[in-house]
Amino acid sequence: MDEELQLPLGSLVAAARVAPAVARRAVQWWLALQGGDATAAQLDAWQRWRAEDAEHERAWQRIEAVSGQLAGIPPPLASAALAAPAGAQRRRAVRLLTALVVAGGSVALLRQAPVWQSWNADASTATGERRSLRLPDGGTLVLNTDSAIKLRYDASARAVQLLRGEVLLQTAPDAQRRPFLVHTADGTARALGTRFIVRQRDGFVQVGVLEGAVELRPAAAHGQARVLQAGEEGSFTRDGLGAAHALDAGAGAWVDGMLVAAHMRLDAFLLELSRHRRGHLACDPALAHLLVSGAYPLADTDRALLALVEALPVELHYLTRFWVTLRPRATKK
Numbered sequence: 001m002d003e004e005l006q007l008p009l010g011s012l013v014a015a016a017r018v019a020p021a022v023a024r025r026a027v028q029w030w031l032a033l034q035g036g037d038a039t040a041a042q043l044d045a046w047q048r049w050r051a052e053d054a055e056h057e058r059a060w061q062r063i064e065a066v067s068g069q070l071a072g073i074p075p076p077l078a079s080a081a082l083a084a085p086a087g088a089q090r091r092r093a094v095r096l097l098t099a100l101v102v103a104g105g106s107v108a109l110l111r112q113a114p115v116w117q118s119w120n121a122d123a124s125t126a127t128g129e130r131r132s133l134r135l136p137d138g139g140t141l142v143l144n145t146d147s148a149i150k151l152r153y154d155a156s157a158r159a160v161q162l163l164r165g166e167v168l169l170q171t172a173p174d175a176q177r178r179p180f181l182v183h184t185a186d187g188t189a190r191a192l193g194t195r196f197i198v199r200q201r202d203g204f205v206q207v208g209v210l211e212g213a214v215e216l217r218p219a220a221a222h223g224q225a226r227v228l229q230a231g232e233e234g235s236f237t238r239d240g241l242g243a244a245h246a247l248d249a250g251a252g253a254w255v256d257g258m259l260v261a262a263h264m265r266l267d268a269f270l271l272e273l274s275r276h277r278r279g280h281l282a283c284d285p286a287l288a289h290l291l292v293s294g295a296y297p298l299a300d301t302d303r304a305l306l307a308l309v310e311a312l313p314v315e316l317h318y319l320t321r322f323w324v325t326l327r328p329r330a331t332k333k
Helices: 009-015 020-032 040-051 054-065 069-072 075-081 088-102 114-119 266-274 302-309
Strands: 131-134 138-144 146-153 159-170 181-184 185-193 195-200 204-212 213-218 226-229 232-236 257-267 280-283 291-297 316-320 323-328
Touching: 020 054, 020 088, 040 054, 040 131, 054 088, 088 114, 114 266, 138 146, 146 280, 146 323, 185 195, 204 213, 204 226, 213 232, 257 266, 266 280, 266 291, 291 302, 302 316
Parallel strands: 159 181, 280 323
Antiparallel strands: 131 138, 138 159, 146 159, 159 195, 181 185, 185 213, 195 204, 204 232, 213 226, 257 291, 316 323
């Protein structure tokens, strides 16, 4: 499945009366008519298509009903959608817009799709990629694999919005004394002169402080706050704060292209490694408890897997290059 169509299935059920193929055709008609130079023959064909089937008309009515939302799609997506028909960007844009029609016009749903976030981001990374940025105030930011951010610097604050993934930030002194904030779906981390990591997980945010201090504030828990000091890690949901504890010694090693593990369960290790490679990576449940220690290269995840085979009683089974399972090593007879 294309990543741009990976939307919550339950949210689409109510809109399932418009089939994807019909929605796609409606999007193609909508795009064809945006230039204002449609011929009489095209307009006649469009009207005939609408009249052919009640479902066609429902799809078109849905587009008209959400025209304001469609007009508000990010400029790169709009440009891609209106570009040459053969363009890969256009094909992806058409799939996104089709999903919007099938989903009943919910831009909020599409904002959960990784490709939408990347189009709407100031900086992003793909799976297995890392990227360093110099911030406008002289600080630095490093994006981990499959991450996206937006920057919002103004007279009142220096803000980074973490759309997905993980970032490591090094703040710099600001002559205007503006606060440095990292906004997430679940709340805000405020830097207090520091070097720190913020990771958006499923339903919560994890923050690790390498230098200085960071204040955590959940979005919906007004009045709740906690300051983490260097060497501490904490988390928060929209509704509250999690417990603080000592920061893992390997935290931030990904910046240097390494995954550092110290007595990490094999299933947890594979989950982390899978963030840096495409496809499925898991182990037989009987192996999940095995402990992994060492430093493993993120740029060559196959090499990391081979290192596991040398250190543990496991073997690799490939269904395809993108579907790998670790199983107990077969005993020799």
